[in-house]
Amino acid sequence: DQQVKQNSPSLSVQEGRISILNCDYTNSMFDYFLWYKKYPAEGPTFLISISSIKDKNEDGRFTVFLNKSAKHLSLHIVPSQPGDSAVYFCAASETGTYKYIFGTGTRLKVLA
């Protein structure tokens, strides 16, 4: 049972345009969500997070949107740059627990 789903395994975007990566979850108890970026041969690095008390969190070119009623979150990257090409994982957690459930990742390719 996949509690966190990233249904798009890959995405290609032109440099300068917006990249939108999507993530769906099934457990309504999740209240903290994170995005990680992973380059080949490196471990995932934390990008941005959001708690369920918010519906938007912004950090520079990166914005995460949370729609609790739809159990959906998305990561927007504007403008996209070639260096953003990586695999992006979303993760979810429930307050008071320590487990982070990860999606299967979306490979983003930003074309110059």
Added chain:
Amino acid sequence: GAGVSQSPSNKVTEKGKDVELRCDPISGHTALYWYRQSLGQGLEFLIYFQGNSAPDKSGLPSDRFSAERTGGSVSTLTIQRTQQEDSAVYLCASRLSTGSYNEQFFGPGTRLTVL
């Protein structure tokens, strides 16, 4: 160092051999996780350590897998009698447990290939 380190970075072994993978977490981080990423898959939770508490081993795929954490710092993941399906990247992460909202910091991983 400042980040999570793992060794070796690559390990090639023959089926049936035992392997040990090492993780050095960030100093002061009391929580430590092991994950596995198989080809084309997401991050699969294996085991979690928190301070001196009993670890959560619920993600270990078989009794061939074990892990320990000595002195609340360094952790070793051991795979006995390796099988080809054990081939994957094994990732370690640590987290500062104070507070509810904080992220994990990952090491670079150990790529295990079982021939």
